[in-house]
Amino acid sequence: MLQIPLENLLISIIFVILASAIFGAATLLFKKATMAVGEIKVHEFKKDFKGKVSKLLNKYMAIAIILQLVAWLIFLMAISRYQVSIIVPVLSTTYIFTAFYCNRFLKEKLSWREMLGILIIILGVIILTYPF
Amino acid sequence: MxxxxxxxxxxxxxxxxxxxxxxxxxxxxxxxxxxxxxxxxxxxxxGKASIINPLSGGASYITIVILSYILLGESITIPKTIGIFIIILGIYLLSHFSNNKPTNIVNNTSGENV
The missing domain is CATH 1.20.5 (Single alpha-helices involved in coiled-coils or other helix-helix interfaces)
Known part of the structure; x- marks a missing residue:
């Protein structure tokens, strides 16, 4: 068992929440990229594979892939500093960031059920990471 | 390490x-x-995204806790367990995809419900 100092917990939680925010932004951009094609269906891709893929690989997709790589590296910095079994479930704040971005930029409405879900995820993260 | x-x-x-x-x-x-x-x-x-999304999230967190107990020697504590189950509940409530129409349909010619 490694002796990990407690101040590493705070640093790694900051890192993992930053990574979640970037993952959420990347998800939003992936969504924007797929909007150029519409609904992705296998039989349409079989008919015109090159055309569909070249439509899918637009500037949003490029930015999203770069953001996802950056988020992975920040996530690695987080799990190198503290217990994996605590840090990985904190990654579920990605869902909150995704809901926030989609509400903000794609005009998707948040219902009371989703608000409750966000509050419950925050409660779970607090219980999980409370160090004493 | x-x-x-x-x-x-x-x-x-x-x-x-x-x-x-x-x-x-x-x-x-x-x-x-x-x-x-x-x-x-x-x-x-x-299948329905509102079921698959929390299931995959929850399964990955439970797998992480068990594997890090076996391979890395981390402890399984009660707050960890409770926190993970509360997070799974929250993800389930947040997954709304089955109720709403998706917004990505640009050229909806067939009009079928998936």
Missing amino acids: EAAGLNNFLFYDIISWGSLLLNWHFLLGMSLALLGSIIYVVALSK
């Missing part, structure tokens, strides 16, 4: 990033993540 080496893993440390890319653990982990996301997309095409 030694405890002193953990703190030396920094953004500006090019040597540690380089050694990470040559590390077979890292490459295997990334390819497993890619495989997992492909299987996740296949699962999404077969």
Whole structure:
């Protein structure tokens, strides 16, 4: 068992929440990229594979892939500093960031059920990471 | 892995990033993540996203806790367990995809419900 100092917990939680925010932004951009094609269906891709893929690989997709790589590296910095079994479930704040971005930029409405879900995820993260 | 080496893993440390890319653990982990996301997309095409999303999230967190107990010697505590189950509940409430129409339909010619 490694002796990990407690101040590493705070640093790694900051890192993992930053990574979640970037993952959420990347998800939003992936969504924007797929909007150029519409609904992705296998039989349409079989008919015109090159055309569909070249439509899918637009500037949003490029930015999203770069953001996802950056988020992975920040996530690695987080799990190198503290217990994996605590840090990985904190990654579920990605869902909150995704809901926030989609509400903000794609005009998707948040219902009371989703608000409750966000509050419950925050409660779970607090219980999980409370160090004493 | 030694405890002193953990703190030396920094953004500006090019040597540690380089050694990470040559590390077979890292490459295997990334390819497993890619495989997992492909299987996740296949699962999404077969069922309701509001069930699959919390299930996959919850299953991955439970797997992480069990594997880190076996392989890394981390402890399974009561707050960890309770927190993970509360997070799974929250993800379930947040998954709304089955209720709403998706917004990505640009050329909806068939008009079928998936």
